[in-house]
Amino acid sequence: MKIMIVMEGFFPGKKYGGPPVSVDNFCSFMKNYNCYIVTKDHDLLESKRFSNIQEGWNDRENCKVLYLSDSKYKKITFEKVIDEITPDILYLQGVFQSCVFPCLQLARKHHIKVLLAPRGELCAGALNIKRYKKFLYIIILKAIGLVKNIHWQSTSNEETAAIKKWMKVDEAYIHSLDNIPSIMKRKYPRKEKVAGEGRFIFLSRIHPKKNLLSAIRYFQNLTGKAEFDIYGPIEDEVYWKKCQSEIKKLPKNIQVRYKGLVGHEQVHQVFSQYNAFLFPTLSENYGHVIAESLIAGTPVIISDQTPWRGLELAGGGWDINLSNEEKFREIIEKIIALNKLEYEYIHQRAIAYIEQKLNIQVLKKQYLSVFDKVLQR
Secondary structure (H helix, E strand, O other), X not given: OEEEEEOOOOOOOOOOOOHHHHHHHHHHXXXXXXXXXXXXXXXXXXXXXXXXXXOOEEEOOOOEEEEEOOOOOOHHHHHHHHHHHOOOEXXXXXXXXXXXXXXXXXXXXXXXXXXXXXXXXXXXXXXOOOHHHHHHHHHXXXXXXXXXXXXXXXXXXXXXXXXXXXXXXXXXXXXXXXXXXXXXXXXXXXXXXXXXXXXEEEEOOEOHHHOHHHHHHOOOOOOOEEEEEXXXXXXXXXXXXXXXXXXXXXXXXXXXXXXOOOOHHHHHHXXXXXXXXXXXXXXXXXXXXXXXXHHOOOOEXXXXXXXXXXXXXXXXXXXXXXXXXXXXXXXXXXXXXXXXXXXXXXXXXXXXXXXXXXXXXXXXXXXXXXXXXXXXX
């Protein structure tokens, strides 16, 4: 089986969030098959070509990657690749990416099966951003039949409902498949928890959807000492300025720092340095960073707009309604107050929660089964 994956950004990029993680781990799952990735040759919101790539196909062991400039990332090049590798399946990442429309046209022309992963773009929290432009695009896709009889990957009940609602898809063409998180390769040392002090992390794109502004405001009027370190690409400069303005209003017992980007290979080590991951996101169809924090044993304080639910009952974190700001503050203060033994319990429960959620071998079988179904239908 030959699988052609077209996506806006991939490694060694650091700014494209979860999809590169999912796709890279997917290629490792499917290493007995042939996976080809076609992507851009630079990071998000940049134009400089990656320094450690070569012209033509780059062999990453689990896949081959073709990096294209913006001027070549278009239909005519995609068709040349299709003619070269003759893929059995076209695996698309996102609904509103610039590659999707031409790739769907080419799939129909060359009779190639399609599996499209919306990556949360159809869920309410993401769809409401520039919604009218997106609605027009959806209408056009459906009107000219480009999404007729293609297959869809869903990673949550919310996403399944959104695919049905907006794309009018028969349930037989929607396949429930969790994203594939990265497994921690080694255990990292953790700083001893001190009662009355807390170290918190935000690791995500700095964008209104990720709701950093609210996270900063939760630290107002708190007792005890707290450090809050922010990691991630600044995608929205206007939004970041609002965040900086809120940071200046915080009292002296709260220290906030922006610490830039984190390479994929460093994520677990970085999470291991903190007492909790604060992430009141407006919407996540999966949330790779949530899984990565839990895998590192760092409890999460997140919104209830993700698939990661039942955290408080399991003892490894909290999923809180966004309207309940006091609850967020209460949990932050609780983390600050914990002593070494109390924190150790939550740390271990976070690990137990994610181990119960993830079964890599079962997930691998599910992916193989779905791709077989896509080929046969």
